[in-house]
Amino acid sequence: MALATSISSVFDQGSVKVKSFTIKTSDLSSPPTQLFIVAPVEENTYPVLLFCHGFCIDNTWYSQLLQHISSHGYIVVAPQFYHYMLISPTKETEIAAKVTDWLSTGLSQVLKEKVKPDLTKLALSGHSRGGKVAFALALGHAPTSLKFSAILGIDPVDGQSPSNRAQPKILTYVPRTLDLEIPIGIIGTGLGDQSTGIIPPFAPDGVNHAEFFNESKPPSCYFLAKEYGHCDMLDESKASLASWACKSGKGSKEDMRRAVGGIVVAFLNDYLGGESKDLEAIFEKPSTAPIVLDPVISVKE
16 A cells, blocks of 8 residues: 655655666566566555556656656556667567566566565556557556556557547547546646647647547546656656657656656555545645646536
């Protein structure tokens, strides 16, 4: 069970000590692809979050964000879908499904002794094209032996435009058609649909967070990081590097990571741990977050 107990604490580093490590396919646990794992080191049983990286982004580029989430009492598993040779979203979804199946037999083998995963409390998340992959997995485009209890897209993107989307196509352009039978959370960025003037926007209108939320069947919630860009939740040095190609906000990237991490923790606390007060507090007072969240929307039914 996650350990965050107040609205202020979800936006701060949690009290649980964590360790980050990489598991290669040559490991005795035989993962289907290389994994970046952030997990508590203290004896307990913890919910699990499967996190899918974005297009041309390494899974370790989210280390600070994932450490924030894990420090509140979660095991985070982030597969690396490719290194140099790009693959299709369909192939990424198939790999994500294989990693999901691996969790049952392999995850316990790579964790500290007496640190146990609770796979009855399994959530799914992804950033950018990784958000598309997460939704594809939840929609059953690749079968898995485990069931997900919640999904949260971080500035998810379904393609370059409504007419230019790789398979599997997630968006249908009909409201509330993403019927996953699990709670859905969407975090969007206000600058993701803007271009730097050289490269097209990374999260264009019509295929980004706004349409994902419009099509999400309740219970669903939405948070817009109004003054930040598509890659501003990456690790500090990587966010700075990405700003050359991707529109970036002028505010603190650390505050952006704290905000995204806190929202993820509050969402997981509610829908995996049954502790709704942190999420409800964000809806009641969005200004408590370290960045501007506008709008913040909760749809129960």
